[in-house]
Amino acid sequence: WELGIKTGLFNVNGDVHTQLFTVPNVGVHIRKAFGYIFSARLEYVHGTAKGLNWEKSQGYVGKGSSNPWSANGYTGAVFYNYKTNINDLSLEGLFSLNNIRFHKSKTGVNFYALAGIGGMIYDAKVNALNGTTSVQADFNAIQNGSWKTRKDIKKAIKDKLDDSYESDAESYGDRRPKLFGQTFKPVVHFGAGVAFKLSNRVNLAIEDRFTVANDDLLDGQRWAEQVAPGSNVLTQNFDNYNFASLGLNINLGSKSVEPLWWQNPLDYAYQEIRKPKYMILPKPVLPDADGDGVTDQFDQ
Secondary structure, three states: OEEEEEEEEEEEEOOOOEEOOOOOOEEEEEEEEOOOOEEEEEEEEEEEEEEEOOOOEOOOOOOHHHOHHHHOOOOOOEOOEEEEEEEEEEEEEEEEOOOOOOOOOOOOEEEEEEEEEEEEEEEEEEOOEEOOEEOHHHHHHOOOOOOOOHHHHHHHHHHHOOOOOOEEOOOOHHHOOEEOOEEEEEEEEEEEEEEEEOOOOEEEEEEEEEEEEEEOOOOOOOEOOOOOOOOOOEOOOOEEEEEEEEEEEEEOOOOOOOOHHHOOOOHHHHHHHHOOOOOOOOOOOOOOOOOOOOOHHHOO
16 A cells, blocks of 8 residues: 655646646545556545636627626726636556566666546636726736737736635536535546655655546636627637646555565566575486496496
């Protein structure tokens, strides 16, 4: 068995540009081997993702009180933003890729791939107001941004808004199941990682896990930009999220026994060949035809 805790970068891949560094992002897991190659892991992850566009948008126009920009009195172009808290619980299968070694008994580095299924709930918020006041006029004064000017535009936007994220993002309402008052979605995970052995008890792991959620409101925005603002055209792709993490793992149980993904199944056979402990070897029988106690090969 293994117990692990991790932290790292949590980001939503959606319609609004993601911000890399957010907190808190944490994961905990319990893992058990079912062989030298395959192990299973039960994992809980809490992540906070933020995003901010430096291009102006008007796709929200005409979407009524369910949209936070319309609900707060905006009628012109705005800069989309969001803050989303995500909690997911999943069961994952892990496959060790390099612990079977023919020329080395053990390794201090373990590469693995993972896949799993689970469920997640999320709560998306939008920072649309400075206190209780909309900043439509201030947005109008800011020029539409580009990749080259994105840093200046983002700074200008942040100067106009507080950091409260006071408004609920647009949601599916009762059209999607809820858990603890938040939208629930089944999810699928894919990923890979590498663990570095620090001792027989402790190892350090670097991992990247990508989650397919098939939900278009993780970033609080789902309307495509059209020539005529207010057209009811959805964006092309669903939102998904990614968790790149650094984790500390502790092996549970006997100090002398590591989980099977750290062990080489060929090592036992090699040990027996080098220094037999359990093999029954026949006593050597050398021919002595005349029975004089001198084997034939040395007998004159």
